[in-house]
Amino acid sequence: MAGKPIGLEVSLAVAEAVRLCDADVVAAYPITPQTHIVEHLSELVADGKLDAAYIPVESEQSAMSSCIGSAAAGARTFTATSSQGLALMNEMLYIAPVLRTPVVMAIVNRALSAPINIWNDHSDIMSVRDAGWVAVFAENGQESLDLTVMAFRIAEDPRVSLPVSVNIDGFTLSHFIEPVVLPEPGEVAGYLPPFRPLVKLDIAKPVSIGLLGTPESYTEARKATDDVLLASKAVVSEAFADFRKHFGREYNLVETYLTEDAETILVTMGSISETAMTAVDEMRAEGVKVGVVRIRLWRPFPVEEFKAAIRPAKNLAVIDRHMVLGVPDGPVALEVKSLLYADPVRPAISNYVLGLGGRDVTRDDFKHITKRAQEPEAPGRPRFELVGVWE
Amino acid sequence: MTNAAKTPYEKVTAKTFPKGPDALAPGHRACQGCGEVLALRLLLKALGTDMIAVSATGCMEVCTAPFPQSSWRMPWIHVAFENAAAVASGVEAAVDILRRKGRGPDRRIPVVAVAGDGGTADIGIQALSGALERGHKDFIYVCLDNEAYMNTGIQRSSETPFGASTTTSPSGAKSKGQSTWKKDMPAIAAAHGIPYVATANPAFHLDLMSKIRRAAAIEGPAYIHVYASCPTGWRIKPELAVAIGKLAVNTRIFPLYEVLDGRYVLNRRVDKPVPVADYIKQQGRFRHLKDDDIAIIQARVDEEYERIVKLADVFPVEAQEAS
Missing domain, CATH: 3.40.50.970 (Thiamin diphosphate (ThDP)-binding fold, Pyr/PP domains)
Structure with missing residues (x-):
């Protein structure tokens, strides 16, 4: 075959x-x-x-x-x-x-x-x-x-x-x-x-x-x-x-990587997911409980599958490759927040926009994001970062 | 290499006028006295229902296809305004390849794109140019030219004639209405080196019907530019649709000709033209024009007509009298 x-x-x-x-x-x-x-x-x-x-x-x-x-x-x-x-x-x-x-x-x-x-x-x-x-x-x-x-x-x-x-x-x-x-x-x-x-x-x-x-x-x-x-x-x-x-090749609407016991989950789409998984391997070696959820089917959004995939996490770090101008969140984060808003128990969600216009996305970026996602949530302030932007 | 002038086709005459139901069903919502829907009906009657039609957004699409009703008795598709030529390209390519792969009817099926002057000469000219240049074999493009954006409320297009008052080229203290001359779409189409270009007019219905038959018979893209009077936009009496069309030809304003493999054939010589003023004075859109303005238009009309005559004389092909 x-x-x-x-x-x-x-x-x-x-x-x-x-x-x-x-x-x-x-x-x-x-x-x-x-x-x-x-x-x-x-x-x-x-x-x-x-x-x-x-x-x-x-x-x-x-x-x-x-x-x-x-x-x-x-x-x-x-x-x-x-x-x-x-x-x-x-x-x-x-x-x-x-x-x-x-x-x-x-x-x-x-x-x-x-x-x-x-x-x-x-x-x-x-x-x-x-x-x-x-x-x-x-x-x-x-x-x-x-x-x-x-x-x-x-x-x-x-x-x-x-x-x-x-x-x-x-x-x-x-x-x-x-x-x-x-x-x-x-x-x-x-x-x-x-x-x-x-x-x-x-x-x-x-x-x-x-x-x-x-x-x-x-x-x-x-x-x-x-x-x-x-x-x-x-x-x-x-x-x-x-x-x-x-x-013989398996595909799912949403893929998970080392999420069973993960406290922090990185939500990714596309080819950066491989970099994210490599970063997760390195962080796991240092004892960080982190995993990856990759959205393969974006439309229609696989609501149930996505919710099931992120269920174990305390912190959800949603990664976007597009900046929505005029709103402090990327499109994936907007979607995820909207989906989870009505749930009685939901993770702390933070959003990271990176890799715009071909800027490199590295393992260090995911390590940085994981750290940020684990920080305690400041009340009333959405956690958003344009990763690596030069001020 | 096919020869457009020698390609056989069945002319429509009074004796061979197609019988049976119209390919465009009655009950559409066009204005009373609409010259455009008359042209469309005749064109479709000439071809029958063994064809596929593609409409651009516009009067003809809106008045024939409000869900859940449709006047189109052949397969028909409307996608958007500016892209009828591109949609028809896709349909034509699909029909051709499915025929070759044994998954469609084993005969030529004309794919006819229909658009107005705005959808052709302005917003649709890129898609049209692409389609003509690519040389689709069973592609016919019909521009129904009523000389402005009538569906949206009589705004000027690049086919609006000089001097016509429209809602975006209004006459006024400092304006005589449209300040430019009609874009020469048949010449632009012919410049693509396609085998068949023609002008037609529903007031010369047998000529119009024969021309789309000829377009369907010839292998290669065809472009037909059709005069389409508009009682609403031109402010003419609804009963004048045919009379005004005859005048357009008999004043030399809208010459009837064909371009076969690049060679012009004048279908109807107008040796004793009716003065342009007779045409203009019947239309509210020209009401503000003075005799001096009309003289300018007369001079331009004569010049343009002579240009076509000269083009036809360069390569004399047997002329065909419009009936």
């Missing part, structure tokens, strides 16, 4: 996943650091290794528009972008879920301008977190590939039929060569059924997609989308469980 790992740049692994899934249409516009994915996809199409239409659109706004059209026409559809490209797609990102178009998109996470910056943080995805997409975060190369395969299955499941984003940290993950097991096409076909759209632009059975929502129907249309997005959590779990059966 499990093949031999090969050294592969993570961007190429994502493109290979799209090939293994036999995507029909790729519409994309190049932007750093997403470029290696679309370059490799173009190459696969040019070499006849992927039988797909590659639409070299003139902007990301058109990329997402074309993807919506393509998915609505019944084609398995993929795109990839980063930062400003995602921002330019903004309008379409909110439309795709309501039209139930199951586009799969790799977001190679990069900081939003200004100042212009091509390096990694999560400000791009966090600025569109409420658009209605299923969103997962990858930690390493294998996960980037696997989640891309699973994304097609989740998106196209008729119980979901929603777009899915696979978030991959720009450069620090996307441009690294990592050991990756590449499944065989037959194996993927056994896992990913052919795309049978819920509704499509079919001449034999014409439908109208994208009607005007008057005040009498708009609320219900939004609710219908939200209902489906919330319910998609079960399908994601199912897709993860079935993936393990087919490929």
